[in-house]
Amino acid sequence: MKKRLKQLAMVTAVTSMALGGASAAFAEEVLRFATWNSSENLAILQEISKRFEAANPGVKVQVESYGDGYDKKLIAAFGAGNPPDVMYMWNYPKYYKSLMPLDELMARDAESMDLEDIPAGLINTTRIEGKAYGIPAGFTTHVVFYNKDMFEAAGVAEPKTGWTWSDLREKAAQFRDEGSKTYGFAVEAKPDPYDYEQFFWSNGTRFIAEDGSSVDGYMNSPEAVEVLTMFAEMAKNEEATVLGIGDSTSGSALFKGSKLAMFQSAMWSKGGIDKAGINYGVAMLPAFGDKPVHSSIGASAMSVAKATKNPELAWEFVKFYASPEAVKLRENDLPIRTSVAEEMNLTADPIYKPFFEMLALSDRESNAFLKHKNWSKIQTNLERAIEATMIEKGNAKKHLDSAVARSKRHLK
Amino acid sequence: MTRALTYGALLFLSAMFIIPFYWTFITAVKSIGELYQFPPVFWPDEVMWDNFVTAWFKQPFDVYLKNSVIVVILSTIGQLFSCSLVAFGFARFKFRGRDAIFVLLLSTMMIPWDVKMIPLYMEFNMLGWINTLKPLIVPAYFADAFFVFLLRQYIMTVPIEIDEAARMDGANSWQIYWRIHLPLMMPALVLVGTFHFMNAWNDYLGPLIYLNDQSKYTLTLGLSMFKGLHETDITSIAAITVVLCIPPLILFFFAQRYIMDGSIGSSVKG
């Protein structure tokens, strides 16, 4: 068996040499970079990394893509003290203690980085207790995609800037067709609360108090009840199909199959919709009456592990990702640099414009998970309330109250 | 009459079991347009065989394949050898602490992987095995409890007199294992080999946790790379899934004949 192990070691060594590991064997520095991206997005990251390697001879960037298993992998790696040097990050409350605060470095390199060019709202998504732990590399706001062909066929007017939820509902109702299983809109029964909070904000409330002290009066406020009730009613009146209970079909799949006239999502859906060849338009999120609308911001930010052996190189790498050159390459999300957006003429493009308009409106609030260390558990109760409301198509007040009650022990 | 009934039942059940595979297959060969059609199309107008090629070359699947094959073959050998030895030990000897040790062995099947994950990772990290195929291969040489249990149950259906006869014939314990029981448990060994092959071939968590570099990735890891956080490349997943199914299916088709080969497994009296 010993012999076999030796052979195995040989085979492994030979394979790794032969298959791309060769440069690793000779490179002086290997930088491990972990991401949850896959497919096309991953290809973009690899391209940027290659350019970084070209600009920094002797450095090899090992792009590690964990896809769906990102958290599992990261937990194992951090738990065992063997994290990647640089990684995609969003869950700062859980990881920040092992991440490098970047404020000092940012201050030092503010000029060369042209930090002014990056909207503060984006960097704020990485802040814990005032310190920034990540530099965004790309971002998205939320919008409504709509199928222009379907609108035309049904003779429905396309959404206009400043539209409201009642506008949306009125339009949606006209698309419902039982025979072809067509709907005007889709509502989520199991949304990611991170994204869902935008509806609370837009209706003038939030999940949790600004200081994180209480959910009572926020999560179950009349405004909150109103939001859930509205979505439940849309489901009840068949203005919208319900996603996430019983039907595995995703909103994007339905939209791509022309079964959905309008679909609320973000940049990550755009690539697929383009590919499916849908003739679509993009509208801002609708408002609740005359209240100001607000979107969640999803940013892919890059963080550096505290345990990295090479903090300077890691920081260089992060900076490179925020450089105009790299930002331009990221076609699957939005440029974090205003200058790049303008240069690429995105702010005027009717498809991209609503995203930036949403960004401009969305700097007032920060996400609930940054406000309480037990938020992930509190959130479970909220998810349950949303799901229950969508299943029963009503009773929002009762379910939200129960979520608040169930959350008490986590707020201690 | 009963024969017709048997066939009817078999055909009905087969349909139940074959639908998913069929579905995966047609998903793989659908064009984008048909992929999102509702109600779903049962046979695509245009069969996009190209999808297989496209999916295969989206990632270095040839590298993944090589890694998977190394892992699967080396670990299967280890599993067959170690498990049959241990199973024979438990089934055919009386020794101090046997029953207690066996219970211990059984209990290791019940440990949820969640808890073992971090400590094991630390251990392999200390050994310098992270980002190598070793964590996926070496443990297989130390006998998996599930297979030991399976083989032990099998050995215990063989009359003890066979061993005694061999002992009278002058065979020592090793010879009884090697010359009598190993051939006798061949169907069960093929079964274990098949099971382990499937497990190793389809293992996702192990490669995910222990491998970092794409040049070390296995096929399943590549497959999962098509599933991102927000968007999923259904066509590629289906295509690669179909490709991934083929080797185990071929293997299985031949293995099952061997498993069913009564001339070996048949009992002594019979």
Added chain:
Amino acid sequence: MAGVDIKQLYKSFGKTEVLTGIDLSIRDGEFVSFLGPSGCGKTTLLRSIAGLEEVSGGSVRLGERNITQLPPAKRDIAMVFQNYALYPHMNVYKNLSFGLSLNGVPKVEIEERVQTAARILQISDLLKRRPRQLSGGQRQRVAIGRAIVRDPKLFLLDEPLSNLDAGLRVSMRVELASLHRRLGVTMIYVTHDQVEAMTLSSRVVVLNKGVVAQFGTPLELFYAPQNLFVAGFIGSPKMNMMKVNANAINEMSIALTSESISGSISFQLSAPVQQVPEQPHTFGIRPENVGLVEEAESHMSGNVELVERLGTESQVHVRLDSGQGLTAVTRGTHPVNMGDRVHLNFPAEHCHLFSPEGEAYPRKLDGETRSLIERQETAALCIA
């Protein structure tokens, strides 16, 4: 070839004692059966000789060698198992040659030995077959063949005929006997079938609860059982037993009386007895020796409950006046009928007497029987 000497052999499984002090001396070339009811320890004794059980105490010698601690393979013993235990994955040739090849016997010699054994057992044309393609009788032969090729000093056979049907069993019995004659090797045969034991063996070991109840030639066991157990176990139908009072008349005869015996029976001893204890003794007589007579000559009377007519003989089941049951065997044409009142006579020369402890008093045998037993004894010795 060698004899077997067993001294003070003990074997227990946990707290259960299975063999308690076995002493046996089996002569070279003898065919000995271990006979006894289920659980008497006969298989355990055989397995202890084979080395398949580790004994708790005592010793086993084979010829000059003390083999008590030797592993089975080194004992020079072959064994035929009840279920044959053929290797299912090997053909007959391999089954026969496996042991030889393990012991490094040269190929040529293996071939020769296998062919010889196959010829003896008439299985030469089966050598290529797998065990599952053989009939029960053929498997039996292969199992024996596997023992023969090894040319052992001692053959052990564990109920080898019990899995065969009745007809085959009789013919295999004959073959086994001729095989023993031909090989001349010591054989030990375990069985619970007394007919097999009596017909095959030169001597029989009757075992009871882990001890040797009697070791002797078949006729000795039948005509001179040493104790109640052997007397009851050997012979079919079973010996009739009843309680009696015994009073010594002189050194060589004892008077047997009881409330239900009219008159008394005068039991003749073959050796003088010092003293006869006062406790009740057991009187035994085999059914074939019970006479159906006129009332005047009879010792007891009773009513016939059942007559089983077997042709050459009839078994008459009688309920005695004392309430006890008794079996008598008469000639097949005896006119006795169910419900008849019968009168029974116990000829003194056929009576057995057992002490309160169950030990037999040495009874006086008629000359014919005595010479027959002696002849069998001599024959058994001759084999050696």
Added chain:
Amino acid sequence: MSTLVVQDEASEERHRFIEKLTPYLFISPWILGFLFFTLGPLIFSFIMSFYDWPVVGERTFVGLQNYEVMLTEDPLFWDSLWITVKFGLFFVPFNVILGLLLAVLLNQKVFGTGVFRTIFYLPSVISGVALVTIWAWIYSHEYGILNFLLGLAGIEGPNWLGDPNWSLLAIVIASLWGLGGTMLILLTGLQSIPKELYEAAKMSGVPAWARLIYITIPMLSPMLLFTVITSIISAFQQLTIALLLTGGGPLESTYFFAMYIYDNAFKYFEMGFAAANSWVMFLIILVLSMLVLKSSSAWVYYEGEMKNSEAADD
């Protein structure tokens, strides 16, 4: 052969020592593996369970607090445990019984059994992610094929994965789909039953069902024991299908105990708490399996069992 030298005392001693050691040598691969790859992690996780152990950040000793919170404060512990038990009550018997029936069916010498066997094993070959995608499509309320077929029969199908009353059943069915493995194990067992037993029974006019109950099941009992125990274990460790298919919903109706552990570890990052959960799960399965194993002496028949005093003579 017949010329064996009388062994001297010393070599006898050595022989006996080797005899004593042999069994341990045979099981040594597992023993070593246990020491290297199981015992350490196990002890480690046991220690972890007494800590507040976030993946990153400070670890603090909290004594029995994790166990206390789990047993007294967290309603999800008992809920998920109960759901798992319910699941097991369906899954274990169905898995074993259907596996047995399939095995018996495919053990016949019918034309094409090889193909059928392969078909039934098919789902076990497809990897988890794809499998779940397929089931999601089958169960889909409005677009699913199951409800489409039910509709053809005039039945309005339920919202399988969306209705808390049906979701657990849906998971049970989806899980049973993988019974190809059980079927195979039992098939191997069936192969070792002597054909004569059946022939004898047929000749004496024993009907097929009685042959199943009086011959097949007793002769197969060692393998049945195996499948019962491993089914219990897999019922308790049931995770992938539910995680990907329903995510534990709707309304936690398919929130299995394994998912509870999974969430505590990977969603809430509470490794210490998850370790405590795991130990509880470990003990539960251990006790259950021990009960089954203890009961097995009453219903499992081993042809090759070591002979002991009771069996020694007959």
